Amino acid sequence: MEFTKMHGAGNDYVYVDARDMPERDWGTLSQSISDRHSGVGSDGLILVMNSEVADLQMRMFNSDGSEGEMCGNGIRCFAKYAIERGIVAPSVASVTVDTLAGIRTVVPHFLGSAVDSARVSMGAPRLAPSDIPVDLDPAIASQGGPIVHYALQPGDFRLYVTLVSMGNPHAVTFIDQPVGEFPLHNIGPLVERHPIFPRRANFEIVNLREDGNLDARVWERGSGETMACGTGACAIAVASRLLGHTGDRVAVNLPGGTLTIDWDGVGEVYLEGPAKEVFSGVWTE
Numbered sequence: 001m002e003f004t005k006m007h008g009a010g011n012d013y014v015y016v017d018a019r020d021m022p023e024r025d026w027g028t029l030s031q032s033i034s035d036r037h038s039g040v041g042s043d044g045l046i047l048v049m050n051s052e053v054a055d056l057q058m059r060m061f062n063s064d065g066s067e068g069e070m071c072g073n074g075i076r077c078f079a080k081y082a083i084e085r086g087i088v089a090p091s092v093a094s095v096t097v098d099t100l101a102g103i104r105t106v107v108p109h110f111l112g113s114a115v116d117s118a119r120v121s122m123g124a125p126r127l128a129p130s131d132i133p134v135d136l137d138p139a140i141a142s143q144g145g146p147i148v149h150y151a152l153q154p155g156d157f158r159l160y161v162t163l164v165s166m167g168n169p170h171a172v173t174f175i176d177q178p179v180g181e182f183p184l185h186n187i188g189p190l191v192e193r194h195p196i197f198p199r200r201a202n203f204e205i206v207n208l209r210e211d212g213n214l215d216a217r218v219w220e221r222g223s224g225e226t227m228a229c230g231t232g233a234c235a236i237a238v239a240s241r242l243l244g245h246t247g248d249r250v251a252v253n254l255p256g257g258t259l260t261i262d263w264d265g266v267g268e269v270y271l272e273g274p275a276k277e278v279f280s281g282v283w284t285e
């Protein structure tokens with residue numbers, strides 16, 4: 001099986017053109033191909049598939065084999081892959097991609113004939129408890145959201161999260177210490193699997209910088225700490241604006257790079273960031 005390794009700000013995935021492949025247990029393949037010792041090594045697997053409703057369909061699987069609804073870093077590389085292989089017209093102004101979160105539009109930025117980065121319309125954030133989804137006390141859930149500054153007690157830790165769905169669930173917390181000092185590998189799994197999240201959750205920690213931009217790290221549902229998370233950066237920007245920390249545009253600095261997010265507080269969220277190809281190869285089952 002031919003594959004291509006790509007990444008967006010260090011959030012790396014293995015891409016496979018599955019348009020002519022029979023259905024199979026892609027989750028198990030993602031687990032084995034993602035292993036950084038016995039596999040190719042990645043945060044997960046992304047499939048290029050045919051679509052009746054968009055230019056193409058994207059399916060993404062985390063390294064634990066679970067399927068995610070959307071992948072903001074992955075969809076930029078997905079568009080790069082499709083354009084540079086002529087699966088869609090090489091001079092295309094935008095690529096529409098069907099995902100479990102809905103149809104998304106990717107506008108590529110070219111460096112010569114290569115796609116170097118892209119801007120993605122990520123849809124509007126979903127803030128109602130049932131949309132996250134999160135199971136809360138009916139007295140809180142009946143208020144309809146947004147759920148802002150909600151007290152969570154993962155283990156002996158106490159923190160306050162703001163809940164945002166970008167088609168996938170996110171719990172965002174703001175901290176006063178440098179993000180590098182936070183015990184993310186201890187707390188991340190406890191938030192990811194907290195009982196109030198019936199479909200688990202991605203967990204973001206954020207420190208507001210003096211220049212008004214944001215430093216962040218992400219513990220991803222199904223993949224653990226990643227170098228960046230596109231949907232997570234969107235959730236961070238939405239939470240930050242809801243809390244009054246930032247405005248319509250913010251730079252989110254993640255360990256793997258900086259993602260730029262636009263949200264006017266009402267409409268769609270827009271994500272801008274790099275898309276890089278690393279190498280191609282053949283996966284022998």
Ligand SMILES: N[C@H](CCC[C@H](N)C(=O)O)C(=O)O
Nearest residue numbers: 068071072073168229230231
């Ligand atoms: N772990 C995520 C999927 C990947 C999201 C992230 N890599 C991105 O760039 O949006 C989830 O299960 O919801």
